[in-house]
Amino acid sequence: MAGPVAFFAVFFAYPVAAIVGRGLHDGGTWQFGRIAEVAGRPEILRVLWFTTWQALASTALTLLIALPGAYVLARFDFPGRRLLRAVVTVPFVLPTVVVGTAFLALIGRGGLLDELWGVRLDTTVWAILLAHVFFNYAVVVRTVGGLWSQLDPRQEEAARVLGAGRFTAWRRVTLPALVPSLAAAALMVFLFTFTSFGVVQILGGPAFSTLEVEIYRQTADLLDLPTAAVLTLIQFAAVGLVLAVHARTVRRGESTLRLVDPSRTARRPRGAGQWTLLGSVVATVLVLLVAPLAVLAERSFDTPGGYGLDYYRALTVVDSRGATFLVPPVEAIRNSLEYAAAATAVSVLVGSLAAAALTRRAGRLTRGFDALLMLPLGVSAVTVGFGFLIALDEPPLDLRTSWILVPLAQALVGIPFVVRIMLPVLRAVDTRLREAASVLGASPLRAWREVDLPLVRRALLVAAGFAFAVSLGEFGATVFIARPDNPTLPVAVARLLGRPGELNYGQAMALSTVLMAVCAAALLALERIRPDKTSGEF
């Protein structure tokens, strides 16, 4: 526990406290009067209200649409299942600038909905909600599905034998077992949408503003630190409230479960009902997730001279026309993978240590630590970024221009995933198994390796996949930290989209498609890691 606590203290709590403190501390005195003054402004209250309700609505909608997907991907065995699981995670890594493009092609002028029914949803709240589902579908599928695939189906069958109807059996046996991971998924989707930035700006239009957008403007554009500090505190309070609700829900719902190997629970769908369910899930994924991605891919091949690979070829050479890049844009793939590898290593290491510590202890302190781990998801990236700048500026910690700061900042977002995904599984492991192993003479490490690891391996891989995807698509930290020029994929895409010219636009689309392919390939590779080979890795 000491390790993760120290990590969070240095790389999160200290920088955030420094920047908030700078905003509230003026002329040697604390200006707490500002809190009431800023919080009382009607426009701030309006922003807070909108932020909260759109996050709640997005979370509900995401759960509604993604839960059937979680079930299907956990319990059915069908050709293409692994591919589907990787595909649903791809949206997660796309820069919002690009997602805006894709979504407008779907719901904007002349988009798919416009063609079919004459419906245009851009600059409405629906565009924001749908884009949030698009981004967070994977969060629910992976978090809930990970546990669902390991629940022993025989328990539900036993209930059926004892006379319970199908729905009753599910409600009384499976649902209670899923509560912790459902709550975890809901919490993460809520935090993500609560701090939504690009989606709201691009798809909602200037009329919609969230707390995150306000904090960004006050900090990065206006340098009004007092206002930004108060807004950050409001964000803290809101997120803290949500975390408290979440902790209560989970405490009531956690229990020891019988976990089995996922490969034993998945079956081929049987009967018309199950095939229909599978079909409708695949259709949802195709329309909501794949269609926007396909629009990007189509535009990357659509050159003035007909369909071709010209834009992809252009990515592999250094353009002599303007020094947008000193190296071919494809170099960005390597930069991205390096950052992502480092961020994943840090996330998995710190996250699994934290999860292990949280499994073994209970008490107020532990719960506080659990909440602390989640906070980075609910705090503005610009707050953390500027905090780094004024907090980590003296030796031995002058990391302001250091390469390592980027993966560390990304790990702050990755760690909560690792913890939330592993914790329900770890807590479900029956302690008697560990005790039995100890009685039989196993050292604690060996007991952990033989008892816990096989059960949590799946969760660990899912978590690692997420940490990887978070880092691959992350944009904020790489922008807030001054660095020598080695752009990551999202940064390179944004740079290409930021200049006029048909070739730039085409290359941006091509590079986005490359980013999707890299993400899908990496996640597929993770899916294929064989259990018997992983034991030496962690």
Add this chain to the structure above:
Amino acid sequence: MNSQLRRAVAMAAVSALGVTALAACGGGSDGGKSDGTASKTVTLVSHDSFAVSDTVLKAFTEQTGYTVKVLKSGDAGTALNKEILTKGSPQGDVFFGVDNTLLSRALDNDLFTPYEAKGLDRVADEVQLDAEKHRVTPVDTGDICVNYDRKYFAEKKLAPPKTFADLAKPAYKDLLVVENAATSSPGLGFLLGTVGTFGEAGWQDYWKKLEANGVKVVDGWEQAYNEEFSGSAGGKKAGADRPLVVSYASSPPVEVLYAEPQPDEAPTGVATGTCFRQIEFAGLLQGAKNEAGGKALLDFLIGDAFQEDMPLNMFVNPVVEGAKLPELFTKHGAVVDEPATVAPATIADKREQWVRSWSSLVVK
């Protein structure tokens, strides 16, 4: 945790750090090391749009013996604010990219050490906004102007608009898309252009007319240009229906530069009476570790080599008289004779208030 587990964890930590270190080496990145060569390195902090040819930086090293390290620090506003926050222990020696909309904030915060760069006599007087003290040195100018889609106006046999006043005429109803002045620098520039043209008393009335004439506001330049503007590649693919967009005077030459094959005429044109001039400055940061190197770099930024390299890299105009513009600019670029201007001090005082009034007028 017991000792064995702790040992295992320590091993894991070491190996994870090992991976990181390996990746760091592979990335060819600079882990912020400082050794005896520090005085031979001069660090330039700038915004993400900064670009320069490798050959030009090599020429600087040959001339002076200093190697330039460039740090990119976010967009122009963010990059400047970061320097203000870390005043006194800066991340570099020279900062490039303060424009006239942000100049007062930089000067009020005492960010720069005064230095009169060599060759300043060749720089036009009207861009020297700190001629008394030389805390900043002008490096380039660029104009934010409305661009039009040539094809659209040719097909409609309609003359494209020329001035701010034209944009509010019924002939151009529902044709213009602009950026949010609160979040986008061209959006802010266009707003300031209307303030400079119609005065503090008249700009709000003008925007009411624009609003009645169906102006569309979107969040940023990328969206306005690539999604809504019918003259861009992205806009064509998206079936965009707005032939007028707020962009830059240099956008048409760039459209030509990045087309295969290059057309004889740019697909877009500039409405030269709708422009606001941005001037970008550089300065020597207070507390710079390498002052001598920083001064040499400032001299170099207003030297011919760098000035003539800028247009095709950053799509901006040189400030030094006699610096040659590339043919692409002379052939396809627009000459803006009388851009709208607003004094930097006035911008600093009123900017937030203007943006707020603008938002309540136009963004609902």
